[in-house]
Amino acid sequence: MNLELRHLKVVCAIAETGSVTKAASQLGLAQPALTAQLQRIERTLGGPLFDRDRRGARPTALGELVLSRARVLLPAMKGLQDEAARLAAGGGHDTMSRYRIGAISGPVVAHLVHRLSATQPEAQISTHASYYISELSNMVLAGKLDYAQVGVCGDAIPSAEYGLVWETIGIDAVCVLMPEDHPQAKNMEVDLSDLADEHWVAGAGDGCFGDCFAAACARAGFAPRRVLESDVRNCIDMVELGSAIGLCQPTFRAPAGLVSRPLMGAPLRWRMILGWHPDSQAARSAPILMGHAQEAYQETLARNENYMEWIRTQTHLGGGSSQLAAA
Incomplete structure (x- = not known):
């Protein structure tokens, strides 16, 4: 039998879990099948790779040698595959296809x-x-x-x-999405302090935006009453229903009945x-x-148009x- 990368993955899994049974579960194999595969690997390499008893499986000197090589080869192969995938995306030419x-x-x-x-x-x-x-x-x-x-x-x-x-690509002031009959909608920009009594909704995501919004509200002299996260459609629905006002980018196209206005002084970008x-x-x-x-x-x-005039x-x-x- 020729030794393959999949065999090295088996050896690493047994060493990491300390058990043939646990390694089999991790690899999605039946325990007898993994045991038989380990035995074939050991015959190919000329000796036992693990000392096995009721306490688990511990690498032998030969096992440690194989593991040291496997821990170099497996990441290197993964790196090769990733690089090949990136190169294949462009077909190897300057103009991507x-x-x-x-x-x-x-x-x-x-x-x-x-x-x-x-x-x-x-x-x-x-x-x-x-x-x-x-x-x-x-x-x-x-x-x-x-x-x-x-x-x-x-x-x-x-x-x-x-x-x-x-x-x-571009830097924007964060805007407020509100019904067009909202008292602040008649203004070109909105002072954040005038929105202290509002509930808020914004799109889901990671990063520091939630903390930065809370800090901007604190500088304006208040703590936001409620901040909800949801997908774009639910955000729009909540604003239309009057349950909250939204935070959005000026590139967002407000549906009929809603408008977006930049915050005065651009406290959030x-x-x-x-x-x-x-x-x-x-x-x-x-x-x-x-x-x-x-x-x-x-x-x-x-x-x-309102934002373009303001900006x-x-x-x-x-x-x-x-x-x-x-x-």
């Missing part, structure tokens, strides 16, 4: 896909939605996505542990960013995709590309 884009909810990705489809009609484009930056970042890292389009609060950046490059792995094929096409993303951002922003006096906000982090 397939784009896999992950995104947190927002209108920019729809316009981005539309522009990409118009300029590369033969390209295969797929999208993946998630509320969580960590999920999308891990998928890029594993080669399952080429790009992640996400949002971050203020000056925050995603964790460096993912090793991705992030560039800014939201930055849309695009990320990719620096060693992937996607890195070479990133300038093209960034151009599409920024144009898509400007298109969606232009639909909010002319806010020189610290708006679009722009700057690299935030790189491995």
Whole structure:
């Protein structure tokens, strides 16, 4: 029998769990089948890999040797597979033939896909939605996505542990979503302190936005009465029903009967960013995709006439590309 990577995984599982029975459960195998496989591995290597008794399984000297090699080979093979997946996404050429884009909810990705489809009609484009930056970042890292389009609060950046490059698509003031007959809706901007008695609702997600919102309310002299998290559809329903007012981006297209207004002084900011792995094929096409993303951002922003008029006096906000982090 030739030794294969799957055999090394068996040896590692037994060593990590300290039991053939537990390892079998972890690997999804029947215990007799795993025992028989271990015996074949030991015959191939010329001796027992574990001392086994009622207390469990402990590596022998030969077992420790095999484990030391396995713990190098298995991560190296995983790294090779991830790198191959990232390279295969672009077919090995500078112009990618397939784009896999992950995104947190927002209108920019729809316009981005539309522009990409118009300029590369033969390209295969797929999208993946998630509320969580960590999920999308891990998928890029594993080669399952080429790009992640996400949002971050203020000056925050995603964790460096993912090793991705992030560039800014645009920076916005967070807006309040309210019924058009709300007393504050007649104003171009809203003072956060005038909303002290409101209940609030916002989209789900990770990051520091909830803490930053609470801090902004504290600076305005109050603690928010209630803050709910939900999906976009439920957020809209609660605002329409008068159960709460919402927090949203100015690129959000308010349905009939609702309006969005920026908060005075922009106490909360939201930055849309695009990320990719620096060693992937996607890195070479990133300038093209960034151009599409920024144009898509400007298109969606232009639909909010009130915000466009307000933002002319806010020189610290708006679009722009700057690299935030790189491995």
